[in-house]
Amino acid sequence: MSRLRGLKKIADLRSPHEWFPLARISPRKINYHIGPTNSGKTYSALEHLKKAKTGIYCSPLRLLASEIFEKLNSSGIKCSLITGEEKTIIPGATHMSCTMESINLDESYDCALIDEIQMIGDQDRGSSWTNALLGLWSPEIHLTGDKRPLRLIKNLAKITGDELQTFEYNRLSHLEVCEPVTSIKDLKEGDCIIAFSRKTCHKLKKIIERKDPGSCAIIYGNLPIETRKEQARKFNEEKSVKYLISTDAVGMGLNYNISRVIFFDIKKNDGSGIRKLRPWEVKQISGRAGRFEKNGLVTAWSLEDAKFISQSLIETQLSIERETVNRAGLFPIYSQISEYAEQLTQNSKDIVYHKVLQSFEKSAFIEKFYFFQSIDEVCYNSELLWHLHLDFEDQYVFSHSPLRLTSKYLTRSLGEMAKNLKRKGEVKLIMEFDNTWSLDHLENLHALFELYIWLSKNYEPQVFPNYNDVCYQKKIIAELIEKKLDELPYEDADEIRKAR
Ligand SMILES: Nc1ncnc2c1ncn2[C@@H]1O[C@H](COP(=O)(O)OP(=O)(O)OP(=O)(O)O)[C@@H](O)[C@H]1O
Numbered sequence: 373m374s375r376l377r378g379l380k381k382i383a384d385l386r387s388p389h390e391w392f393p394l395a396r397i398s399p400r401k402i403n404y405h406i407g408p409t410n411s412g413k414t415y416s417a418l419e420h421l422k423k424a425k426t427g428i429y430c431s432p433l434r435l436l437a438s439e440i441f442e443k444l445n446s447s448g449i450k451c452s453l454i455t456g457e458e459k460t461i462i463p464g465a466t467h468m469s470c471t472m473e474s475i476n477l478d479e480s481y482d483c484a485l486i487d488e489i490q491m492i493g494d495q496d497r498g499s500s501w502t503n504a505l506l507g508l509w510s511p512e513i514h515l516t517g518d519k520r521p522l523r524l525i526k527n528l529a530k531i532t533g534d535e536l537q538t539f540e541y542n543r544l545s546h547l548e549v550c551e552p553v554t555s556i557k558d559l560k561e562g563d564c565i566i567a568f569s570r571k572t573c574h575k576l577k578k579i580i581e582r583k584d585p586g587s588c589a590i591i592y593g594n595l596p597i598e599t600r601k602e603q604a605r606k607f608n609e610e611k612s613v614k615y616l617i618s619t620d621a622v623g624m625g626l627n628y629n630i631s632r633v634i635f636f637d638i639k640k641n642d643g644s645g646i647r648k649l650r651p652w653e654v655k656q657i658s659g660r661a662g663r664f665e666k667n668g669l670v671t672a673w674s675l676e677d678a679k680f681i682s683q684s685l686i687e688t689q690l691s692i693e694r695e696t697v698n699r700a701g702l703f704p705i706y707s708q709i710s711e712y713a714e715q716l717t718q719n720s721k722d723i724v725y726h727k728v729l730q731s732f733e734k735s736a737f738i739e740k741f742y743f744f745q746s747i748d749e750v751c752y753n754s755e756l757l758w759h760l761h762l763d764f765e766d767q768y769v770f771s772h773s774p775l776r777l778t779s780k781y782l783t784r785s786l787g788e789m790a791k792n793l794k795r796k797g798e799v800k801l802i803m804e805f806d807n808t809w810s811l812d813h814l815e816n817l818h819a820l821f822e823l824y825i826w827l828s829k830n831y832e833p834q835v836f837p838n839y840n841d842v843c844y845q846k847k848i849i850a851e852l853i854e855k856k857l858d859e860l861p862y863e864d865a866d867e868i869r870k871a872r
């Protein structure tokens with residue numbers, strides 16, 4: 373076979389359902405629970421999962437995976453937890469809670485739940501949902517999510533030969549747009565203020581707490597998962613913690629006792645620039661107001677922004693039928709990429725991961741129900757490292773590490789770790805810290821430790837010799853962060869205007 377034909381054959385991704393022969397042994401029954409936020413879909417699907425002899429819950433977020441892990445264990449069902457960073461195996465467990473990227477598709481289950489199925493169309497992570505949907509080896513599958521991917525799911529079920537049944541849910545409570553909040557004096561217990569930067573969140577907290585110390589819980593993506601959980605608990609349970617200040621990290625999955633969502637801002641920086649929120653984002657975040665059968669309120673910090681929120685909600689209502697997720701993300705598996713790399717470059721020493729991936733993407737054959745997932749972030753990481761001439765497999769692992777591209781500290785650290793691996797065959801961390809470090813620095817350090825742990829899972833223990841120590845120190849840092857959040861000094865009120 374000519375080299376070109378060989379490459380084309382490997383890059384033929386037209387029948388991804390055939391990558392999972394175990395799931396194709398016999399037709400599966402797919403139950404799709406469709407509904408808006410807070411309509412009880414995950415609750416109902418979980419009831420099925422609980423009744424099954426063995427089962428797996430597949431989560432869009434680590435935090436949610438850990439919440440379901442705790443929920444199942446406390447209701448007497450032995451459940452283990454696996455995410456990219458943590459692994460808690462409960463002896464005799466019948467159930468498993470994991471993130472979408474950590475599902476073991478070689479294992480059989482009696483029942484499986486894939487949460488937030490609309491994420492199948494996500495540019496950066498969609499392929500994990502596609503793999504779960506096509507590849508779970510389970511006779512009974514439950515999907516929960518909104519209606520946008522319904523037609524796609526129907527088409528995919530036809531291709532896989534699975535049976536599909538849909539169940540529609542309505543919101544358990546109403547959501548109403550109310551008067552804007554223009555001053556801190558108008559805040560009420562149970563309010564959640566949404567801002568889109570960590571900095572603004574901190575400034576809001578400082579200003580509110582100047583009058584009412586200890587009244588705010590705060591949640592954003594950079595905070596350790598333990599801290600986010602603890603902040604959510606305080607807001608939900610402690611009487612003195614009246615307000616929650618959060619970025620859109622509040623938007624998916626977890627349950628909070630929020631009565632009113634207030635958008636302090638309606639624009640966010642999505643990595644490529646500042647843009648207005650999309651209607652679906654407004655809907656998802658607003659949906660956090662009101663839980664179970666309690667009605668929710670939503671508004672903004674000015675009349676104009678409140679009108680925008682109202683308009684966005686009307687738009688999502690009107691576009692339910694129109695707006696669809698009609699393609700599922702696809703990403704080749706490692707063996708496909710490495711085989712492609714071998715064919716592409718004769719001299720294995722010169723293989724550069726992002727070059728291989730870019731070429732793969734260009735020559736990939738894909739059916740109309742799929743799209744090639746974005747390779748931007750992975751290529752960005754790979755470009756940072758190519759001068760180190762790592763082995764191909766190491767390039768692959770390091771390029772796929774979950775890194776926040778906004779953090780220069782982390783990108784630099786990734787480079788350092790890769791350099792150590794190349795030069796010494798092991799990655800050591802020198803760990804010393806003291807209590808006077810700033811919150812910024814502690815957050816960075818925590819993220820670095822998580823990165824170390826994530827990378828170490830792909831290697832033999834001796835390659836990452838500080839693993840145990842890092843796990844221990846990570847806990848201590850999380851505790852320090854939690855303390856720091858309570859100690860922040862108060863700043864000038866003018867800061868809030870600058871923060872916007
Ligand atoms: N039948 C029920 N009995 C008791 N509590 C329920 C019931 N249905 C839903 N709930 C509670 O209502 C809240 C919302 O339900 P759930 O999380 O299932 O909604 P959802 O539709 O999955 O929303 P989300 O978009 O947030 O994922 C949860 O706290 C859940 O425990």
Ligand SMILES: [Mg+2]
Pocket residue numbers: 413414415487516625
């Ligand atoms: Mg849910």
